[in-house]
């Protein structure tokens with residue numbers, strides 16, 4: 463099954479789920495040849511003849527980014543959507559000075575501590591348009607030796623003129639992909655995004671099989687309460703989720719690369735409000751939570767120490783000691799990062815994913831890949847007796863539901879790269895719980911006992 467493949471061959475092999483990981487330097491070839499893409503593969507002329515692109519992200523290295531585009535596309539209009547203010551905003555604009563094709567859209571962040579986490583590429587081609595929703599910053603380090611995820615849309619053909627004149631809903635999919643993407647982008651209320659909203663409207667997105675799950679900063683109430691964040695997930699699972707009795711004993715898995723302050727006890731948010739949404743089943747959003755087994759994947763300090771990058775991998779896993787010491791109850795939920803099936807046990811996770819696997823680990827009731835870490839800032843926290851959801855950051859992800867992939871109740875999963883007809887998970891199942899001597903990675907304390915794979919210690923200033 464192995465051997466080098468062109469991006470369109472990798473893309474075709476990944477259908478119908480179209481969920482890929484980034485290529486990793488320093489692992490055996492076969493793990494990069496199957497269901498893995500590099501940024502240059504995504505931007506390859508084989509995927510489409512670029513006319514313009516839009517990159518939503520958190521971190522940018524502009525000279526590096528420009529080099530990822532094929533030479534003939536480097537002068538095409540490029541809009542960068544970011545959340546920077548003041549000095550960081552100025553630095554970004556200075557870095558782009560020599561590239562006259564680059565424009566900026568500063569996403570407004572009115573909630574303190576909010577960030578623009580969303581990672582999305584919109585690619586306008588001569589042949590149509592493609593959307594990529596992913597987890598990697600536009601910096602070299604994020605595409606080198608980490609485990610990152612991406613959903614790559616089909617090539618959406620342009621609607622014929624008369625079709626889309628009337629309204630935006632023309633050319634939508636059974637999952638409301640187009641409308642939900644327009645709603646998400648509309649939440650920026652930014653005039654710089656107008657042309658891209660029109661581009662979306664002008665294309666037939668009826669082939670999209672995933673459901674958009676976004677977060678937008680603000681206090682969302684009444685009919686907007688279920689528009690974003692974990693209440694959006696709750697709503698979607700209530701409408702399209704698994705039958706209650708079918709998944710009664712099925713666990714929920716959360717996997718992410720950073721953790722926010724979740725409250726003094728599990729019942730403050732994690733095992734109540736948040737788990738309520740993840741555990742939602744069709745027709746009911748109130749599930750007896752005591753019966754639901756929540757499993758969290760977060761790298762141990764040894765996972766990081768023994769990783770391909772060594773301790774420096776931890777610079778992208780910003781779990782702070784001041785937050786960790788207030789929530790030691792979390793450790794009982796934690797599991798190692800192990801990804802033997804994908805050859806990525808030493809490629810630290812920057813991907814964020816959530817799923818509801820069967821006890822046998824052969825199938826899932828749903829799978830979500832997103833930019834959203836385990837934090838209230840990303841997913842939202844209910845306020846005013848649950849009447850409003852307060853979200854601080856922009857986030858974006860896509861949800862895979864069985865009914866939209868033609869199967870009855872579940873999606874078959876595997877982490878074995880020979881099973882390319884299944885949805886390939888980024889990590890191994892079953893999970894390995896922390897043992898009593900295991901410690902979660904914490905980025906702002908020193909590790910001086912054992913050197914990492916490069917012989918270095920970790921001494922954060």
Ligand SMILES: O=C(O)c1cnc2c(C(=O)O)cccc2c1O
Nearest residue numbers: 520577578579599777778779780
């Ligand atoms: O991918 C992202 O959106 C993202 C956001 N934030 C951070 C931070 C931080 O916020 O301090 C530190 C290190 C890495 C990241 C990172 O990778």
